[in-house]
Amino acid sequence: MATKTKYQNRIELLQGTLDMLILKTLQWGEQHGYGISQAIRASSGEVLQVETGSLYPALHRLEHQGWVEAEWRKSESNQRAKYYRITKLGKEQLASDYERWGRMVATIEAIMTAK
């Protein structure tokens, strides 16, 4: 019980941001879980490493919300994998998330640069 609670806290820390990053990654095309984590890592210049313990709960949460859809298909290396695709609803969500993120960054920036 106790350990599980701890895990959930960590997800909450990343929530929002991670969802947005996943949705953004999927905008370039459908991808499986491993691919998503590699893509985020690569596009962040190896800075951001998404933990699997956060990634999969996030993916399933997004699926549950209807922002992504999933389908089992063969990968390029002929491996059966679950591919995620962003939905129309997901795209709207991404837009609003990004907008909120922008405002938040601006707000924080304003606080940090205030004299």
Added chain:
Amino acid sequence: MRLFRFLRRKSDLTEELETHLKMAITERVARGQSPEDARKAALHEFGNVPMIADATRSQWGWLRLEQWLQDVRYALRQLRKEPAFTLTVVLTLALGIGANTAIFTLVQGILLRSLPVTDPSRLYRIGDKNDCCYYNNYQNDNGDFDLFSYDLYLHLKQTAPEFEQLAAVEAGGNGFSVRKGAEPARPMRSEYVSGNYFATLGVGAYAGRVLNENDDTAGAAPTLVLSYKTWQADFAADPAIVGSTIYVQLHPFVVAGIAPPGFFGDRIISNPPDFWMPLASEPVLEGANSALKNTDELWLYPLGRVRPATNIQALQAKLSVALQQWLTTRPTYADHGGVALIPRQHVVLAPAGGGIQRLQQQTGTGLRMMMILSTVVLLIACANVANLLLARCTARRADVAVRIALGASRFRVIREILTESVLLSLMGGAAGLAVAYAGSYMMLTLAFPSAKNMPVQALPSTAVLAFTFVVSVLTGIVFGTVPAWLASYAHPADALRGVNRSTADRSSLPQRILIVFQVALSMVLLAGALLMTKSLHHLEHQNFGIATRNRYVVSIDPKGVGYTVDRLPALYQQIEDRFAALPGMANVSLVRYIPLGGNMWGSCVIPQGHTAPGPKDPCFAAWDRASTRFFESIGVPIVRGRNFSAQDTATSQQVVLVNQAFARHFFPNQDPIGKHFGVGSIQYSGAFEIAGVFADFKMTDPRGEVRPLFFRPSSQLFPGYKEPDVDAAEKSSMYLNFIILDFVQAPPDVETLTRRTLAAIDPNLPVMHFSPYDAEVAGNFNQDRLLARLTSGFGALALILASVGLYGVMSYFVVRRTSEIGIRMALGAARSGVVAMMLRGALWQILIGLAIGIPAALLAGHFMASLLYGVKPYDPLAFFGAMAMLTICAAVAGFIPSRRAASIDPMKALRAD
């Protein structure tokens, strides 16, 4: 199925995570790492796989289901850890749930079932009572009319186009000798039905065709439809039987077809008809004695299918008016003051989707009582199990306290314990199904020992399975709630303090209450059991007025094998002579209906010089015909006048013997000897002379008062009847269907001897039935016996459960209070003092239980009053007996643990814990 979807998604997730791992490894290998290193590194990076799977799953919204699965697994693990506890609980519940399911199997099979016909909800019967089988007067004081003549049926049919179809069926049924080809004759049951019977019910033929209107016209070739079971059992499922001829009472009948499997007729009875014959064939078999041709003879139940959306109340009123119209036109009903009774005559339309409700009305009270009793047994079982669970939960309190301290919610703890209870009761229910099957099989065999093709089965139906499931779940919730609630109040701090070291503990109150509850319910069951047993004893061992020891009853059917009336005297003479010559034989007699055999015939008696009685005057007397030595053969003394003798011949004065009730009723304060009376019509009132009076004995109803009854000798046929049907009935009364064999001492192979003797007289005359007279009499009490045995069984079960419960609780208290008792004894308490202290606690519970149980039992006795014979509902013996039994059992159950308490070694007790 939610559960299957859940399980598939779960395996999907595992695969998804594995794929991720594999991809990570493949990539690392591609980058040049060794497969082993790659695997290690990937796993390290990935993290704890099951935990991630857990966290992911929690996003699905399936959490509740999964927790539930966890609960089930946890509960199973707990139960496996304590097999003795689990077994005890499952067995207790199996008995409780099994008893309920067994009773419900019968309730469902008899009371709740619809006939297997098309749209049974539109079937209605005209009439709601069960008067049977032939009448020609008003049936009920309140004017409720339920038996109809053929003419009256046709009149109602014409009046009521609201019926799509209106059929008529015979109220009673017949046993006939049926013969196919050269095979010996077989006894079979039959029922006369109107030609539209099968059309009304919407039942087609399995093979051949069903009866139709053409079969039911006067002069049509006689046809019949066989039941599927009879076709299978008695005609070896031979398809060639359709269209062939079989002989019923020597009359040829063509088998038109076979009814579908599962169709058993228009009512649930233990001996459904083997075949159905059209009403038109009744005169063929009965000749001039036909009821069909008699306009006033009431012997049919009309059964019809109403058109959709028919107003039943309006139809009922309309039919009642039609009935009254018809009655005014019939002298039998209107004359002699009968016309005054016509306005109150009416019919009641009864839903007949479940068939004609005879068995239902006969067994309904008993079945309902059994349902209540079995529920009480289940409640006691629940109390027992709840007690065990309570004890167990208290023992597990530390465990629960730790879990609550670690953050488990109270609700979750309650749910876990409830899951465990429901799981237990489901297991109990599953085991209970076996108990139920055995139970209902036994009940059916005991209640209907002579049943053939009975349409009620012991095997549980879907409805029964559903019932058991629901009862199991409810049971689990009932006995699990209190323990669950209490356990959830475990204080985390208690766990650290060591809860087991207390004297007063909270959970002991509910346990005590449960014991009180059990004692009270057991009191009700035990008192009921004693009442029923005593009532059965009174019923069976009452003075019937006849002697049955060493007597045997042989049933024969001379009419069915072709004996004509003129050949009967010779046959009877031969039977009497041959059997009298057997060793050890005291008396041989022949009789038309045996006392307490269930069948009877009666007529309206008119003493000479009296005016004709009105339709409501109590002129009815049962009458029977017997050979000379009949009264000796059943040990009935002649109290006045003389017995039948060889001097009573066909040509001498027609004589009768009457019972004392007859003499009192028709000749109050007079000497009946030498008086004359007749039956049916005033013109015959000089027909019979009373030659003697025999002592009263019970002829039909073993519960009721002795009614007027007279006997006529087998030698005298009254030749004076002018109406052909009355004359035919008189002739048919010459057929005596029973031989009574009264032995000084019965030979060991009495049945073979009987069959051999009879075969020597006429090889064509089969023995239809052979049984000791005692068994014949006992057959009157099958249902009473079953009720008494079941109640006793339930009572014993209750007593055992309550004793075990008390024992368990007491033992538990002893363990809990070990250290307290140790201290008491260290401080100087005597052993006897400890025993007394423990027993005092138990005694209080018993006393309070009795205080509640006795009034409850009185109330129950009041409701049972209609089932009791010769016993008052507040019979003191039953009540004191129940109290004594309970107190003794409870005292023993309480004493054993108390003694154990007294044998505690103070030093050990203080050191422990």
